[in-house]
Amino acid sequence: MSIRVTGATAGRVLRQLRRDPRTLALLLVVPPLLLTILKYVFEGQEESFERIGGPLVGLFPFITMFLVTSIAMLRERTTGTLERLMSMPLAKLDLLVGYGLAFALVAAVQATVAAVVGFGLLGLESEGSLWLVVAIAILNAVLGMALGLFLSAFAQTEFQAVQFMPAVVLPQILLAGLFVPREDMARFLELISDVLPLTYAYDALARITAGDTGGRLALDVAVVCGCIVLALALGATTLRRRTA
Amino acid sequence: MMNSSGAPDAVRIEDLHVRRGGRLVLPGVSLSIRRGTVTGLLGPSGSGKTTLIRSIVGVQIVESGNVTVLDRPAGAPELRRRVAYVTQAPSVYGDLTVRENLRYFAGVLGVAGDEVDEAIRTVGLGDLADQVVRTGSGGERSRVSLAAALLGAPELLVLDEPTVGLDPVLRRDLWNTFHRLADGGATLLVSSHVMDEAERCDDLVLVRDGRIVATGTPQELRDRTGREDLEDAFLVIAEAA
Numbered sequence: 001m002s003i004r005v006t007g008a009t010a011g012r013v014l015r016q017l018r019r020d021p022r023t024l025a026l027l028l029v030v031p032p033l034l035l036t037i038l039k040y041v042f043e044g045q046e047e048s049f050e051r052i053g054g055p056l057v058g059l060f061p062f063i064t065m066f067l068v069t070s071i072a073m074l075r076e077r078t079t080g081t082l083e084r085l086m087s088m089p090l091a092k093l094d095l096l097v098g099y100g101l102a103f104a105l106v107a108a109v110q111a112t113v114a115a116v117v118g119f120g121l122l123g124l125e126s127e128g129s130l131w132l133v134v135a136i137a138i139l140n141a142v143l144g145m146a147l148g149l150f151l152s153a154f155a156q157t158e159f160q161a162v163q164f165m166p167a168v169v170l171p172q173i174l175l176a177g178l179f180v181p182r183e184d185m186a187r188f189l190e191l192i193s194d195v196l197p198l199t200y201a202y203d204a205l206a207r208i209t210a211g212d213t214g215g216r217l218a219l220d221v222a223v224v225c226g227c228i229v230l231a232l233a234l235g236a237t238t239l240r241r242r243t244a
Numbered sequence: 245m246m247n248s249s250g251a252p253d254a255v256r257i258e259d260l261h262v263r264r265g266g267r268l269v270l271p272g273v274s275l276s277i278r279r280g281t282v283t284g285l286l287g288p289s290g291s292g293k294t295t296l297i298r299s300i301v302g303v304q305i306v307e308s309g310n311v312t313v314l315d316r317p318a319g320a321p322e323l324r325r326r327v328a329y330v331t332q333a334p335s336v337y338g339d340l341t342v343r344e345n346l347r348y349f350a351g352v353l354g355v356a357g358d359e360v361d362e363a364i365r366t367v368g369l370g371d372l373a374d375q376v377v378r379t380g381s382g383g384e385r386s387r388v389s390l391a392a393a394l395l396g397a398p399e400l401l402v403l404d405e406p407t408v409g410l411d412p413v414l415r416r417d418l419w420n421t422f423h424r425l426a427d428g429g430a431t432l433l434v435s436s437h438v439m440d441e442a443e444r445c446d447d448l449v450l451v452r453d454g455r456i457v458a459t460g461t462p463q464e465l466r467d468r469t470g471r472e473d474l475e476d477a478f479l480v481i482a483e484a485a
Contacts, residue, residue, distance in 0.1 A: 004351065004354060005351065005352050005354075007351075008348055008351025008352055009348075009351075009352075011348075011351075012337070012340070012344070012348040012351075015340060015344055016337060016339050016340060019339045019340060019376065020339060079333070079335060079336075079337075079338070080331050080333050080334075080335030081335045081336065081337060083303060083331065083335060084329070084331070084335040084349075084392070085352065086303065087301055087302070087303055087324060087327070087329050088324050088325075088349070088352050088353065089321075089324040089325045089352065089353065089354075090324075090352050094352075241302070241303065241319065242302065242303055242304065242305045242319060243303060243304070243305065244264060244265075244304075244305045
């Protein structure tokens with residue numbers, strides 16, 4: 001792995017995003033818009049808005065980076081640029097970390113904007129530091145990116161890649177405890193949610209906004225980090241130097 | 245490694261078998277390519293040219309046989325810097341400009357920025373350097389892909405149909421560039437399905453149905469078949485094979 005190649009890759013991915021201002025605008029505008037809708041959906045139920053809205057700020061980057069990476073990697077695979085890179089002196093880790101750095105940066109901006117709107121304008125409250133929320137948001141973005149990269153190997157078309165979003169992301173959001181506490185779910189769903197990475201990402205965010213920064217938070221973060229490493233390792237196996 | 249003519253080989257293939265999708269595309273190919281030459285790989289589409297090229301670059305899973313490139317097994321990590329490969333479909337980023345694409349590939353190779361401008365000039369894209377690749381024509385896109393392969397002074401350039409759809413003047417200029425690179429010691433393997441490019445090659449390899457039916461210089465093939473026109477010479481060879 002080389003810092004030069006990783007940096008060049010991150011810069012290239014960011015340049016591609018910059019060439020697509022509409023996508024960039026959507027990345028930044030959609031989360032605050034959804035938070036605003038959520039606030040008025042829960043009119044008169046401030047407590048529910050608080051409970052869902054705060055953690056959601058840190059979950060948006062997971063969803064968007066999963067989608068963006070699935071499509072971006074699918075394009076690398078179908079246009080032959082991945083094959084070109086794999087025949088060049090580029091380590092797989094250069095590509096993975098390059099993508100990760102680029103999307104972590106975008107996620108930082110995205111989560112900061114969402115946090116400013118949510119906690120500043122819409123009246124969300126957090127007992128813990130908002131920087132911690134943004135930090136978890138960045139971790140979630142990298143997790144989404146790593147999963148998207150891995151799963152892009154199983155899509156032949158962009159239509160298929162887009163369908164992975166409801167297939168992979170929505171169940172995790174439903175089961176994470178965001179809408180219904182996990183202990184109130186059917187037992188088998190609770191057991192399933194125990195092995196889903198987003199459960200721990202959500203738990204970390206819920207603890208931060210509730211001001212609980214104890215050992216369980218550290219455990220949540222460790223699990224999310226472990227899942228990132230696992231997803232990146234799985235993703236790396238889909239980057240082939242030789243193909244049939 | 246030396247061949248019978250005494251010049252060292254850039255590529256040596258022994259009894260290469262490649263299966264794709266259950267079909268034996270290359271049923272035992274042996275071939276050597278001299279260093280410092282422009283070798284044309286000619287044959288109809290579907291004859292196995294691309295599979296042979298992919299095996300030389302080392303991106304193809306092969307069933308059996310040996311492929312040695314610049315004295316290393318094909319696909320060896322140290323060859324990734326010494327061998328450049330241009331696929332038939334232009335493998336560049338459509339949403340970046342010509343220069344941004346090349347800067348990225350130069351960054352991966354660790355090549356200085358002035359090589360980027362030189363590569364852009366060589367493929368005749370000087371005026372379009374800041375144009376987003378997607379907005380260009382098919383020929384322009386494949387020239388960006390070709391320019392990327394020129395970066396870092398590779399010792400072996402493997403080009404899969406690099407001149408398809410190009411303006412004749414530009415095509416002539418590119419062939420001159422290929423020969424200039426070969427004079428500088430590089431080896432070029434250029435595939436084509438149009439026979440009129442055969443004349444421009446130092447050596448020719450004719451492929452049909454996954455088999456090599458003839459090799460030699462254009463003059464040798466003329467002498468062997470008694471035909472002045474290379475297309476006629478190929479017909480004689482193909483019908484005899």
